[in-house]
Amino acid sequence: MxxxxxxxxxxxxxxxxxxxxxxxxxxxxxxxxxxxxxxxxxxxxxxxxxxxxxxxxxxxxxxxxxxxxxxxxxxxxxxxxxxxxxxxxxxxxxxxxxxxxxxxxxxxxxxxxxxxxxxxxxxxxxxxxxxxxxxxxxxxxxxxxxxxxxxxxxxxxxxxxxxxxxxxxxxxxxxxxxxxxxxxxxxxxxxxxxxxxxxxEGIFALKAKLEAPEEDYHQHHLEHQVLYFDQPLEYEKLVSLLESFPKEVFRAKGVVRVKEVPQALVVNYAFGGLDLSQTLPDYQGKSFLVVIKKSDN
CATH class of the missing domain: 3.40.50.300 (P-loop containing nucleotide triphosphate hydrolases)
Known part of the structure; x- marks a missing residue:
């Protein structure tokens, strides 16, 4: 198996x-x-x-x-x-x-x-x-x-x-x-x-046969928006954009090119914290950010 x-x-x-x-x-x-x-x-x-x-x-x-x-x-x-x-x-x-x-x-x-x-x-x-x-x-x-x-x-x-x-x-x-x-x-x-x-190493293997519970196990309601960028951004403008998100935004993640760095940056934003330390040397796609927040519905 x-x-x-x-x-x-x-x-x-x-x-x-x-x-x-x-x-x-x-x-x-x-x-x-x-x-x-x-x-x-x-x-x-x-x-x-x-x-x-x-x-x-x-x-x-x-x-x-x-x-x-x-x-x-x-x-x-x-x-x-x-x-x-x-x-x-x-x-x-x-x-x-x-x-x-x-x-x-x-x-x-x-x-x-x-x-x-x-x-x-x-x-x-x-x-x-x-x-x-x-x-x-x-x-x-x-x-x-x-x-x-x-x-x-x-x-x-x-x-x-x-x-x-x-x-x-x-x-x-x-x-x-x-x-x-x-x-x-x-x-x-x-x-x-x-x-x-x-x-x-498989020391925690689940051996019991699972049965579907009565609870409705589905995703809870979130909203997401995708932002695309046709041109590389200035690093400071990218940081300013991320810092301007309202507190309702849980998460923002994506891959963005900036003018000051030759490699695309992996954007990791969670609850106001920001990490731009990871790069993707071989990334060929568009620059984008997925912004996720809790739905009002």
């Missing part, structure tokens, strides 16, 4: 960075394939990951277990036929809960080796109340406190305590028996998504 990992976490928690760092380091000698299930019609993470991997297949937004099940099954068949991977990695949308992905993977003959939820330790208090966040945590058996370099020990301890509390309150349970799907979890603390090799 094909081994699969599900990587979940709220918008801006660091899922793509984890794929770029830990996975590339620990799985570099194995045949891996990645499916990116993104929010919006522009696949930001897919464009970024294609600069590091070739076996990346993007799916449009939506719940994989229902509206996208046919595409997901087709994607897995295509990946197996073309690449015969040893490991499949599924990065969920930051606006989605992981249970439908887990359910679909099992129904398609994959072994779910682990579900890891990334938590932005620096911004956690800004989104910890979101239902999506709580179900992402409760549906995982690996909890990763990311961006620990940005917080002090006191705040990190506070975030850890709240994450553990949420896990116990929201953990998945079998619909028929009431038993928890995951009896325990493993907690990691890291920066830049760098994790130890044990995470990818």
């Amino acid at each position: 094909l081994s699969a990992f599900v990587i979940t976490g709220f918008l801006g928690s660091g899922k793509t960075t984890l794929l770029m760092n830990s996975v590339r380091e620990h799985l570099k000698n194995r045949r891996i394939a990645i499916i990116v299930n993104e929010f919006g019609e522009v696949g930001v993470d897919g464009k970024i990951l294609k600069n590091a991997y070739s076996q990346v297949l993007e799916l449009p937004e939506g719940c994989i277990c229902c509206t996208l099940h046919a595409e997901f099954e087709k994607a897995l068949w295509e990946i197996r036929q073309k690449y015969d991977p040893e490991v499949l990695l599924v990065e969920t949308s930051g606006a989605a809960e992981p249970f439908p992905v887990m359910l679909s993977l099992q129904s398609l003959g994959c072994t779910v080796e682990g579900v890891m939820c990334l938590i932005d330790a620096y911004n956690f208090e800004k989104y910890s109340h979101e239902p999506t966040t709580r179900h992402q945590i409760g549906s995982s058996n690996m909890l990763v406190l990311n961006k620990t370099d940005l917080v002090d020990e006191e705040k990190l301890k506070s975030v850890e305590q709240e994450v553990v509390r949420i896990w116990h309150s929201y953990r998945l349970k079998n619909l028929f028996t009431g038993e928890p799907v995951f009896r325990d979890f493993k907690l990691y603390k890291t920066s830049y998504g760098k994790l130890p090799v044990e995470v990818f």
Whole structure:
């Protein structure tokens, strides 16, 4: 059976960075394939990951277990036929809960080796109340406190305590028996998504048969807007644009060329924080930003 990992976490928690760092380091000698299930019609993470991997297949937004099940099954068949991977990695949308992905993977003959939820330790208090966040945590058996370099020990301890509390309150349970799907979890603390090799050695494999719960596991309502730029921007103008976003904007991510830098910049904006340290040397597409905020509806 094909081994699969599900990587979940709220918008801006660091899922793509984890794929770029830990996975590339620990799985570099194995045949891996990645499916990116993104929010919006522009696949930001897919464009970024294609600069590091070739076996990346993007799916449009939506719940994989229902509206996208046919595409997901087709994607897995295509990946197996073309690449015969040893490991499949599924990065969920930051606006989605992981249970439908887990359910679909099992129904398609994959072994779910682990579900890891990334938590932005620096911004956690800004989104910890979101239902999506709580179900992402409760549906995982690996909890990763990311961006620990940005917080002090006191705040990190506070975030850890709240994450553990949420896990116990929201953990998945079998619909028929009431038993928890995951009896325990493993907690990691890291920066830049760098994790130890044990995470990818299949020691947390989900062996229970999953059943669909009564809850409606779908994305919560968010709005997104795509901004395109025909010409390179001045660096300061790009920064000013991002800093002018209202507080309702959770996330902005994209690839933008600026006049002062020869390589395209990966834009990572989350809850007012900005990172422009990553570049894409071989990027050939348009400059764009996907801006995501909570819907008023």
